[in-house]
Amino acid sequence: MDFIYTIIPPRIMSQIFVGLSRTVILFIVASGLSLILGVLRIPNIWHGSLYMVGAFMTFTISTAFGGGSIGFWMALIIAPLGVAFVSLIAERGFFQHLYEREHLMLLLLTFAFSLVFGDLVKMVWGMEYKSVPVPRVFQGSVHLFGGQPFPLYNLFLLVIGPVVALALWFFVNKTKIGKISRAAAVDREMVGAVGINVSWVFGIVFAIGCLLAGLGGALVAPTVNVSLGMDHTLIMEAFLIVIIGGLGNIWGALLGALIFGLAQSLGILIWPQFGIVFPYAAVIVVLLLRPTGLLKSTW
Amino acid sequence: MLKGTLGGMGRIGGGAVLILLFLLPLFLPRFYIYLGSTILLTGLVATSLNLPLGYGGIFQFHHAVFYGVGAYAAALIITKSGLSPWMGFVIGPLTAACLSLIMGLICIRLSKLYFGMLQISLGSLVWIIVYRWYSFTGGDNGIHGIPLPRVISSQNGAYYFTLFVTLISLWVMYKIIKSPFGSALQGIRDNPVRSAMIGINVKLHQLVVLIVGGFFAGVAGSLFVVVDTAVFPDMLFWTLSLEILVMCLLGGWFTFLGPMLGAAIIICLRTFVSGVTDYWTLPLGILMMFVIFFLPNGILGYIEEKLHRGLIEPTIKES
Numbered sequence: 001m002d003f004i005y006t007i008i009p010p011r012i013m014s015q016i017f018v019g020l021s022r023t024v025i026l027f028i029v030a031s032g033l034s035l036i037l038g039v040l041r042i043p044n045i046w047h048g049s050l051y052m053v054g055a056f057m058t059f060t061i062s063t064a065f066g067g068g069s070i071g072f073w074m075a076l077i078i079a080p081l082g083v084a085f086v087s088l089i090a091e092r093g094f095f096q097h098l099y100e101r102e103h104l105m106l107l108l109l110t111f112a113f114s115l116v117f118g119d120l121v122k123m124v125w126g127m128e129y130k131s132v133p134v135p136r137v138f139q140g141s142v143h144l145f146g147g148q149p150f151p152l153y154n155l156f157l158l159v160i161g162p163v164v165a166l167a168l169w170f171f172v173n174k175t176k177i178g179k180i181s182r183a184a185a186v187d188r189e190m191v192g193a194v195g196i197n198v199s200w201v202f203g204i205v206f207a208i209g210c211l212l213a214g215l216g217g218a219l220v221a222p223t224v225n226v227s228l229g230m231d232h233t234l235i236m237e238a239f240l241i242v243i244i245g246g247l248g249n250i251w252g253a254l255l256g257a258l259i260f261g262l263a264q265s266l267g268i269l270i271w272p273q274f275g276i277v278f279p280y281a282a283v284i285v286v287l288l289l290r291p292t293g294l295l296k297s298t299w
Numbered sequence: 300m301l302k303g304t305l306g307g308m309g310r311i312g313g314g315a316v317l318i319l320l321f322l323l324p325l326f327l328p329r330f331y332i333y334l335g336s337t338i339l340l341t342g343l344v345a346t347s348l349n350l351p352l353g354y355g356g357i358f359q360f361h362h363a364v365f366y367g368v369g370a371y372a373a374a375l376i377i378t379k380s381g382l383s384p385w386m387g388f389v390i391g392p393l394t395a396a397c398l399s400l401i402m403g404l405i406c407i408r409l410s411k412l413y414f415g416m417l418q419i420s421l422g423s424l425v426w427i428i429v430y431r432w433y434s435f436t437g438g439d440n441g442i443h444g445i446p447l448p449r450v451i452s453s454q455n456g457a458y459y460f461t462l463f464v465t466l467i468s469l470w471v472m473y474k475i476i477k478s479p480f481g482s483a484l485q486g487i488r489d490n491p492v493r494s495a496m497i498g499i500n501v502k503l504h505q506l507v508v509l510i511v512g513g514f515f516a517g518v519a520g521s522l523f524v525v526v527d528t529a530v531f532p533d534m535l536f537w538t539l540s541l542e543i544l545v546m547c548l549l550g551g552w553f554t555f556l557g558p559m560l561g562a563a564i565i566i567c568l569r570t571f572v573s574g575v576t577d578y579w580t581l582p583l584g585i586l587m588m589f590v591i592f593f594l595p596n597g598i599l600g601y602i603e604e605k606l607h608r609g610l611i612e613p614t615i616k617e618s
Contacts, residue, residue, distance in 0.1 A: 043412060045541075094588070101595070103412055104358065108548065109591050111541050115584030122578065236423055236537060243416045274431055280424040284405075287417055291409050 012269065014148035019265030020258075021154035024161035025220045027257035029234065030241040031168055031250050032212030038248020038297075039185045039205045042095065043103060046110040047213045048235025049117040050087060054079045054217025055226045056121060059130040069135040076218050083214025088207040095206065096199060114231065122228055132221040153222060160219065164212070168250055171208070181205045185248065237279070244286045246293030255294055259286065320462055324455045332454050333526065334570060336461045338563045340522040343465045345546040345558030346472060347515035352544070353552035354476055355508045356488030360415035361422035362516055362543055364402075367535030369395035369517025371429060374442045374530045384448050387524070392517035398425070399513025403506045419537055426535040441531030451525055461522050468515050473555060475511060484508055545583075549590050551597025560599060 029051055036044050057079035058072070065071030090113060098106055138153040172178040180201050184191045192198045224230070241260050245252025260279045267278025286294060324332050348362040373391030377384045406417045429436045436442070446452075451460040475481055487494045487501050495501050524530060533539065542565070550561030565583070573579050594601055 043416075098591070105591055105595065107360075108541070108545065108587060111545075112584040112587035112591065115580040115587070119578045119581035119584070232536075232538065236419065239416055240420050240423075243413070243420070247413075274428075276427055276431065277424065280420060280427060283420050284424065287420070288405065291417075292413065 010148050012266070014150055015265045015269055016262065017150055017154065017158075019262040021157040021223075022265060023257045023261030024157045024164075025216050026237060026241055026261055027161055027254050028164050028212050028219065029216035030238040030245075030253040030257055031165070032209040032216070033238050034242045034245065034248055034250055034253040035168070035172075035212070036206055036209035037242060039181045040095075040099070040202050041103065041106075042110060042206070043107045043239070044110045044209070045107065045235055046087075046090075046113040046117065047210065047238065048231030049114040049121070050083050050210050050213040051217040051220075051234055052121060052226075052228075052231040053086070053117065054083050054214030055132075055221040055224075055230065056125045056130065056217075057082055057214070058218040058221040059125075059132050059226050062132055069137060072132070072135040072222070075132075075221075076215075079218040080211045080214035083217075084207040084211035087210030088203055091203045091206040096203065099202075114235075118228070118231070127228060130226040132226060134222040151223075157219060164215070165250070165254060168212075172250065177201055177204055240280070240283045244283050244293055246295040246297040248297055249293070249295045252293055252295035252297075259283075317466075321459075324458055329454055332458050334566070336458045336522075336526040338566045339461050339465045340519045340526060341543075341546070341566055342559035342562035343468055343519040343522065344516050345543050345550070345562045346469060346555075347512045347519065348543050349547050349552055349555075349558045350472060350475070350512045350515075351505075351508050352547060353554075353557075354481065354488065355484050355505055357505055357509065358411055358415035359418065359509070359512065360544070361419045361537055361540045362512070363537070363540040364422035364425050364535050365395040365399055365513040365516035366520045366523070366539075366543075367429070367530070367532070368398050368425065369520030370523045370530045370534055371436060371442075371520075372517070373521040373524045374445050375436070377445050377447070377524070378442060384446070388521045391521035391524070392514050395517025395520065396510050396514035399510050399516075400506070403509040403513075407502050407506055407509075419540075422535065422540070423537065426532060426537075429535055430532045436532070439532055441529060443529045445524055445528045445530075447525060447528060457525050460525055464518060464522055468518055469559075472511075472515060476555060480504070480507070542583075545587055545590075547597075549586070549594075549597055551599035551601070551603075553596060554599040554603065557597050557599040561597065564598075 029047065033044060033047050036042050036047070058075040061075035061078055062068075062071035065074055094109065094113075095106070098109060134151075134153050138151075138156050141149040141151045142155065143149055170178075172182060180191060180196055180198075184196075184198050184201060188198055237260060241256035242253055243256075244259065245254070245256035259282055263279040263282040264275065268275030270278070320335075323335055327335070344362070344366050347365075348359060351357040351359045352362075369391040372394035373387040376382055376387035376390050380386075382390075402418060402421050405421065406414050409417055430439055432438065447457075451457050483494065483499050484504050487499060487504055491501055520530075520534070523534070543562075546561035546565050547558045548561065549557075549564060550559065551557030568582070568586070569579055572582055590597070596604065
């Protein structure tokens with residue numbers, strides 16, 4: 001192992017791992033966004049609010065169970081499901097009536113939802129920061145690279161990321177709903193013509209996409225201050241990831257999240273004040289070279 | 300547009316509104332004059348967005364960047380350079396137009412949603428630079444207490460300056476829409492393929508309208524400096540862009556005066572609502588949902604439809 005450190009200094013190695021754990025969160029949120037964009041063609045700005053709601057629900061559920069480990073695991077299951085439920089209601093009640101209209105209207109409707117939910121979160125949870133304790137199993141850190149400490153929870157995230165990616169791949173490629181949704185993305189009317197209730201498939205796909213937003217929020221909750229406004233920057237990042245990856249392509253979302261997460265964490269090493277500029281610059285470079293994203297878009 | 304449909308009555312009404320706008324400072328308290336100036340300049344941003352959006356059919360998702368950059372350029376010229384403050388009001392819009400040209404050249408290759416998303420990413424880059432570059436732009440504090448020339452430093456002076464500039468800008472934009480260029484632009488919106496076939500240079504027309512829109516957004520940004528004597532990075536944030544988009548939609552994005560009306564309604568509502576409660580985005584969101592579902596052509600669009608004069612322009616259809 002030691003020869004690696006002669007090529008890549010430990011400081012950079014540990015920064016790469018920080019970037020990778022950020023990548024996992026970005027990937028989970030962006031893949032849900034990408035799924036919704038690919039199948040339903042909704043540029044879902046509401047996604048960021050659902051991520052925030054997921055994080056706040058995690059706080060509430062884990063404190064309701066006494067702030068211990070069990071509470072966190074319960075929250076990890078309940079919060080995404082709750083978010084998915086809310087989104088299913090919204091889809092059935094509002095979005096499904098607008099599929100025939102242009103994208104701009106759908107985009108603005110999701111923006112309207114994000115405005116409403118921004119205030120609802122403020123009403124329910126207040127303005128203060130909330131913090132969620134890291135579950136006991138993952139407290140502390142390990143010394144991985146030449147003595148650089150690395151939080152155990154981030155290692156857990158690195159395991160969760162591939163699991164979610166595989167589950168999503170299984171859903172899209174192996175389950176019946178996934179196959180129908182892929183077909184509907186190509187030609188909605190034809191799928192309807194062979195006797196499949198496309199409307200409900202769309203509703204379920206929308207809910208699953210939003211479930212991923214809630215999961216992302218639940219997973220990120222122990223690592224950050226859960227606060228109002230955490231949706232605004234994240235949704236922008238998720239959109240950029242989806243675009244550089246290729247709209248609707250889940251592996252593209254993974255690739256985009258990797259580029260974004262690593263550019264962010266390594267950029268900070270290069271230029272601390274403007275580290276945050278690097279991922280955006282990376283996005284522009286990618287789009288100048290490949291205007292429609294790195295991998296094939298499903299559109 | 301509305302004036303055209305209502306004919307003589309509209310012209311008299313328009314004249315009355317103009318006279319009223321000029322007389323307002325004589326009998327209104329200070330706060331309402333400030334409100335009036337804000338409505339005028341916000342309406343100007345919304346109208347400038349409506350050129351590429353409503354008439355050009357381009358998904359200009361991040362218009363606020365040009366507004367903010369115009370304001371910052373004007374503010375920086377006034378505070379940091381030795382030039383005359385009036386130069387700030389010239390250089391501000393020009394900077395916005397230049398930025399619009401650069402971003403337009405990059406984005407124009409893409410269409411519809413991809414265009415809008417690439418524009419948001421470029422705009423976010425600009426926002427982050429402004430937000431982080433403390434030594435130059437003041438970072439998240441922005442720049443406050445910008446000194447202005449004496450003529451426009453009073454409340455009434457600022458109001459009249461804003462009114463004059465806004466009216467001239469609206470007149471110029473109206474002329475652009477009514478020119479052969481404007482007609483070609485609307486042709487491109489309704490059918491790009493056919494327009495290209497009859498020899499219209501589609502990309503060039505779109506690029507020009509983007510620059511014009513960016514320029515007038517910069518004008519509005521410079522007016523913001525006059526009215527508020529401050530600039531801050533939230534002016535470049537993407538949520539403001541979507542709010543401006545909502546103004547266009549609410550007033551009617553296929554009408555010329557619609558965005559101005561939408562801006563007036565939203566600003567008045569915000570002033571009224573935030574006097575009552577802390578929650579402003581909730582009512583705005585509900586209002587948006589109402590407009591999207593029941594008034595997709597906006598208020599003026601709805602009125603025009605009711606008038607049945609055959610002047611309603613077709614809505615954009617996704618291909």
